[in-house]
Amino acid sequence: xxxxxxxxxxxxxxxxxxxxxAPLFLIIYVVSYNRKKKKHQEEKLLLQxxxxxxxxxxQIEVQEQTLKTIAYDLHDNIGQLLSITTITxxxxxxxxxxxxxxxxxxxxxxxxxxxxEVKALSRLLHGEELVNRGLAAAIEFELEWLKRSDKxxxxxxxxxxxxxxxxxxxxxxxxxxFQEIINNIIxxxxxxxxxxxxxxxxxxxxxxxxxxxxxxxxxxxxxRKTGMGLHNITKRAAMIGGIASITSxxxxxxxxxxxxxx
Amino acid sequence: MMFITINTGGEFICFLAAxxxxxxxxxxxxxxxxxxxxxTCICEAMGVYMRKVAHIPNYxxxxxxxxxxxxxxxxxxxxxYKPFKNTGKWLITWYIIFMAIYLAExxxxxxxxxxxxxxxxxxxxxxxxxxxxxxxxxxDENFERLAFSAPFWWVSGALFFYFGSTTCNIFFDYLSQIxxxxxxxSIRYYIFILLNIILYSxxxxxxxxxxxxxxxxxx
Numbered sequence: 368x369x370x371x372x373x374x375x376x377x378x379x380x381x382x383x384x385x386x387x388x389a390p391l392f393l394i395i396y397v398v399s400y401n402r403k404k405k406k407h408q409e410e411k412l413l414l415q416x417x418x419x420x421x422x423x424x425x426q427i428e429v430q431e432q433t434l435k436t437i438a439y440d441l442h443d444n445i446g447q448l449l450s451i452t453t454i455t456x457x458x459x460x461x462x463x464x465x466x467x468x469x470x471x472x473x474x475x476x477x478x479x480x481x482x483x484e485v486k487a488l489s490r491l492l493h494g495e496e497l498v499n500r501g502l503a504a505a506i507e508f509e510l511e512w513l514k515r516s517d518k519x520x521x522x523x524x525x526x527x528x529x530x531x532x533x534x535x536x537x538x539x540x541x542x543x544x545f546q547e548i549i550n551n552i553i554x555x556x557x558x559x560x561x562x563x564x565x566x567x568x569x570x571x572x573x574x575x576x577x578x579x580x581x582x583x584x585x586x587x588x589x590x591r592k593t594g595m596g597l598h599n600i601t602k603r604a605a606m607i608g609g610i611a612s613i614t615s616x617x618x619x620x621x622x623x624x625x626x627x628x629x
Numbered sequence: 630m631m632f633i634t635i636n637t638g639g640e641f642i643c644f645l646a647a648x649x650x651x652x653x654x655x656x657x658x659x660x661x662x663x664x665x666x667x668x669t670c671i672c673e674a675m676g677v678y679m680r681k682v683a684h685i686p687n688y689x690x691x692x693x694x695x696x697x698x699x700x701x702x703x704x705x706x707x708x709x710y711k712p713f714k715n716t717g718k719w720l721i722t723w724y725i726i727f728m729a730i731y732l733a734e735x736x737x738x739x740x741x742x743x744x745x746x747x748x749x750x751x752x753x754x755x756x757x758x759x760x761x762x763x764x765x766x767x768x769d770e771n772f773e774r775l776a777f778s779a780p781f782w783w784v785s786g787a788l789f790f791y792f793g794s795t796t797c798n799i800f801f802d803y804l805s806q807i808x809x810x811x812x813x814x815s816i817r818y819y820i821f822i823l824l825n826i827i828l829y830s831x832x833x834x835x836x837x838x839x840x841x842x843x844x845x846x847x848x
Contacts, residue, residue: 376816382796383820390788408772
């Protein structure tokens with residue numbers, strides 16, 4: 368079959384037209400993909416903002432915890448010491464010199480103990496700086512305070528644990544996680560012993576907190592409103608790319624393992 | 630009046646756009662478009678003169694112009710790739726390959742016709758270069774508003790022009806042998822009018838985007 372030159376010209380024109388439609392669709396595709404990229408970037412920005420807000424909240428909570436500890440200590444320790452000092456001083460009879468000397472020696476001891484307490488409080492007031500010194504140091508200091516209450520037997524192990532990331536935000540969040548877990552044990556666990564382990568494993572570190580308290584049903588607690596604290600722990604761990612696994616059996620304590628990559 | 634055609638008109642408007650919007654541009658690749666488009670206008674006018682007044686073939690003029698077209702367009706692609714990766718070696722390799730094909734075709738044709746095979750190869754390479762730019766743009770994590778992106782519109786214009794002209798380049802020999810429509814102009818001429826309108830509209834808009842971008846940076 369012979370094809371006329373008009374038909375060939377028509378075919379060339381048609382092919383050229385098709386060759387023009389192809390780039391048009393390609394441009395539409397690139398533009399629509401670019402729009403998706405914009406949306407993705409906005410979502411990323413929102414996530415970053417949420418993280419920053421959560422970090423700020425965490426920092427405030429660490430401060431609040433410090434202030435609470437100070438308030439308790441002022442009331443329970445220094446307050447009591449100073450009250451006893453006042454009572455002892457007002458009961459001194461200057462005519463009875465032997466008894467007065469004994470009481471003054473007691474007052475001297477009370478005053479020294481008060482000074483020690485105030486010094487310890489002053490160190491605690493700089494608690495926010497603790498996290499800057501490293502996570503292990505901050506945890507050690509917090510545990511030191513807890514040991515003073517004599518309510519718990521504390522076992523703390525940190526093997527080959529250095530600075531894990533140099534990321535201050537991550538360390539603050541982990542420290543707050545530690546505080547939240549310890550608070551939960553103090554308030555609900557009815558435990559007598561707390562075991563804390565800091566481990567450095569390949570490209571991650573592990574914080575294990577175990578107690579010998581009453582234990583609880585993890586699934587049921589997570590379903591209830593009271594499980595918000597536990598939700599908070601898993602949410603915050605996930606925020607820094609980590610995992611918090613909670614295991615507990617009623618009557619035989621609980622264990623929380625926080626694994627954070629660095 | 631015979632020099633004022635849709636092609637020469639479009640080229641001249643694009644040259645004016647380049648002159649107004651790119652005269653103070655700091656990037657050499659963009660500023661090069663002012664002399665390039667001026668030379669395009671002169672070449673087109675000379676082509677019309679040779680064909681309509683002197684009645685002599687103008688293929689040698691377009692053969693020389695092809696060198697300029699390849700040089701400037703390739704260099705522009707190279708400068709557009711720069712923010713993503715350095716393709717200096719690719720540019721030099723391409724220039725060598727292009728020159729080899731160009732000279733070989735010229736010798737084979739005894740310098741007596743347009744280097745259509747070289748033009749076809751060049752079109753295919755520029756289509757691939759445009760697609761590669763899109764690929765780099767898609768892979769880039771940074772978001773840029775494409776509606777006001779000068780490189781994007783420049784590349785889109787080039788893609789339309791070189792992709793659209795592929796058929797004409799492939800059938801160049803056939804089209805130059807057959808009788809033109811209305812006994813005046815060939816189908817190739819009409820297709821190139823359409824392609825030139827698209828190319829120069831896109832490029833003029835790209836130059837405007839470049840100007841707006843420069844203004845927003847300086848203010």
